Amino acid sequence: MLFAPDTEVALRSAVNLVNTLDSDGEEHLKTLADLDRFLEEEQFTGSRTHDDGELASVRTLRSRLRGLWDASEEDAVDLVNAILRETSALPQLVKHDHWDWHLHVTTPEAPLAQRVGAEAAMAFVDVIRSQELDRLRICAADDCEAVLIDLSKNRSKRYCDTGNCGNRAHVRAYRERKAAS
Numbered sequence: 145m146l147f148a149p150d151t152e153v154a155l156r157s158a159v160n161l162v163n164t165l166d167s168d169g170e171e172h173l174k175t176l177a178d179l180d181r182f183l184e185e186e187q188f189t190g191s192r193t194h195d196d197g198e199l200a201s202v203r204t205l206r207s208r209l210r211g212l213w214d215a216s217e218e219d220a221v222d223l224v225n226a227i228l229r230e231t232s233a234l235p236q237l238v239k240h241d242h243w244d245w246h247l248h249v250t251t252p253e254a255p256l257a258q259r260v261g262a263e264a265a266m267a268f269v270d271v272i273r274s275q276e277l278d279r280l281r282i283c284a285a286d287d288c289e290a291v292l293i294d295l296s297k298n299r300s301k302r303y304c305d306t307g308n309c310g311n312r313a314h315v316r317a318y319r320e321r322k323a324a325s
Contacts, residue, residue: 146295147270150246154267155293157186161202161260162210163306167289173203183256189241190252190259201257209264213280213291220272224265231262285309 147155164172164182173179179199183192192198208227212220233249249262271277271293279294283304290304303310 146276146297147267147274150243151267151270152295154263155271155295157188157260158209158264158267159291159293159305160186161206161264162213163290163304165203165206165210166306173199173206175199188256188260190254190256192256198256201255202260205257205261205264208261210291212268213282215277217272217277220268220277224268224272227261227265228269231258231265233262233266235266283309285313 146152161182164178166172173182176194176196176199179202180194208223211223215223228249231250231254235247235249237245238248239245247263247266249266250259252259254262271279279299281292281294281301283290283292283306284302285304288304288307288309290306290309292301292304294301303313
């Protein structure tokens with residue numbers, strides 16, 4: 145295992161949040177219902193305001209997190225530290241619902257974007273400390289700009305999970321091989 149399980153969950157959630165805005169500008173967090181669906185899929189808990197300000201703050205966080213995929217190590221550290229400062233992160237071990245012991249870095253009453261941001265920032269702390277920023281990648285498909293994190297042991301993940309990019313690339317390569325023979 146490369147990272148602790150809760151770190152991997154937070155990293156995948158950060159990837160999924162960043163990918164709610166397609167490279168062609170298609171917004172997948174248009175409404176509060178979209179945000180509710182995202183949070184349910186990612187199993188985020190805690191208080192909510194269920195208003196447009198909350199949605200806007202999550203979108204702002206998404207843009208900031210997207211910057212990590214293009215950042216140098218120093219810039220990534222600056223961004224992660226800024227998010228941790230802004231959220232007043234205070235790591236604590238908690239156990240709730242079906243989750244075993246894991247870290248929460250804000251209170252359940254903190255604003256949603258702060259909770260999401262603090263969890264993502266703590267996960268990226270592990271990525272940076274492990275000198276694994278090269279695991280942050282952009283999908284290798286020619287027509288996709290989605291982000292991914294390669295958590296494979298052999299560092300071989302090249303395609304995102306947002307669509308069928310890997311399948312399409314493999315089918316295209318197969319057809320090209322067949323046409324060449």
